[in-house]
Amino acid sequence: MRSKIALITIVVLLSVCLKYATSQMTVGTVTTNTTATAAPANLAIPTLTSGQTAALQAINTLLLLDEESDTLVLLYINGDNDLAPYIHDLVRKVHGGAINPEITVVMVLDWPGAGNSRRYRVDGQGVTTCDFAEDYTCKGRYVLEQNVEAFPEDLGDPANLSQFIAEASAEYPDAKRVALALVGHGGGWSPNLLAGQPQGHGGKPDDELGGLLWDNYTGNGPGNSLSTLDLQQALSSAVASTGRKIDLLYLDACLMGMWEVAHEVRNEVNYLLASQSWSWTSFAYDAHLLNIRNAQSVRQIGEAWIQNEAAILRRDRYPFTHSLVDLTQAPSLTTSIDTLAQSLTAVASSAEGKTKLRTAFAASDCFDSNADHIINRNDANAGRIDNYCDLHSFAGQLQQQFINTLEIVNAAQAVQIAIAGAVVGKADGCGVPVGYSPLAWCWQALGGLSIYTPLGEDDWKRGLYTQLQVARDTHWDEFINQYWANVSAPNEPGCPPEGCPLPDGPLPLAHSVYLPVMQR
Secondary structure, three states, X not given: OHHHHHHHHHHHHHHHHHHHHHHHHHHOOOOOOOOOOOOOOOOOOOOOOHHHHHHHHHHHHHHHHHHOOOEEEEEEEEOOOOOXXXXXXXXXXXXXXXXXXXXXXXXXXXXXXXXXXXXXXOOOOOOOOOOOOOOOOOOOOOOEOOOEXXXXXXXXXXXXXXXXXXXXXXXXXXXXXXXXXXXXXXXXXXXXXXXXXXXXXXXXXXXXOOOEEEEOXXXXXXXXXXXXXXXXXXXXXXXXXXXXXXXEEEEEOOOOOEHHHHHHOOOOEEEEEEEOOOOEOOOOHHHHHHOOOOOOOHHHHHHHHHHHHHHHHHHOOOOEEEEEEEHHHHHHHHHHHHHHHHHHHOOOOOHHHHHHHHHHHHOOOEEOOOOOOOOOOOOHHHOOOOOEEEHHHHHHHHHHHOOOOHHHHHHHHHHHHHHHHHEEEEEEEOEXXXXXXXXXXXXXXXXXXXXXXXXXXXXXXXXXXXXXXXXHHOOHHHHHHHHOOOOOOOOOOOOOOOOOOOOOOOEOOOOOOOOOOOOO
């Protein structure tokens, strides 16, 4: 594009020069071997025609547009909780990456306490060591109502997330793609509250209310976060306002790489990036932002972000899993899961069927869904049984257990094929979650999307699963309920008077330090 514009500019300038030279020739004859004299009084500098002027203005406009960023990166960072100490490093990295001239970065940043939520148009001046919690202007680098302004306190309110997306998109309407990262606590899929329950959704995903982006101070009491339906509502409202989908959604929080979440936002998002397991405060936003190029596709950006995270976590030997899901492939995946659910419902009522289902579940790759620091699929004496398992792995174990039931075998194979088509990028690694558990977390055959499988022990969230769109579009809820003989799920938990505790992640990351070898 630039080379074409440069060529047009040269042609126009040459035509201007030619006109100028011609005009000089018509003024008088220039003799040789004479000393230089002042230009004749009647030598007029030629003016450009209106057409030439318009052409140059158009070229200048194109040049300016060509230099603008193609990618609008929206960062919605909730540090109004126990993540605050780690957000300082994140903000430093954001400024390091924002020097990239091919991106525009808009950031909401919320710190603990009241009056600490602000929206920044991140400048391109580079890394800063400012403490934005203490000095939101960074020694005058940001000026109120120019490149920073106050933002509503409650980042767990879907209306505020929608407002952020819509306003930033309207401010930069020429962006060719929008990447949105939501940074904070997470716990997988979470239900809306029932009447009479405490305010907010947050808390540990096992015995509290779960949720995404827990906000410790909302301006009206503690404890708000986004349920899965809240997330969809916020994105749907923003899409309706802007007329465009989110090209890349990064849920930078624990356990959010679930089919239930992906299905809920499939109409508002093109690509979803998330972790099936617990996440870490690696916060590789310097690399994420610095390496975005206008020539990249959204998929390439998402794949690069996975590798940026993996590089840090592999180096420090932490367990991790990240996946990039193409949500345009969601319909085929939904169809295959529904077919599998119907075939499993047919066998879930028999003792033999239940035994095979539980055996398949216990052999699957699963995750610490209840925050008890272990991955537990079958040992009731070790604590609560987890219920988020990798869908591809579970489908493989179903084929082994029901090897003589052709309907289930075919349905499970179809699910695996659909997952392979939808998950277009993934990375995972085995390691010990230092500071969280002494036991190594390792997985064998991850497909990149987990699914709710309360087959080891019953779970209170089963009773609220019907809130999700997946329950309306598939028979997965019927399968789970049939497995539990269609009895009512356990009562949902409440919170004590002092409020629900925060979840445990993202977990702190202890970086390795490598010292140089000195030789004399």
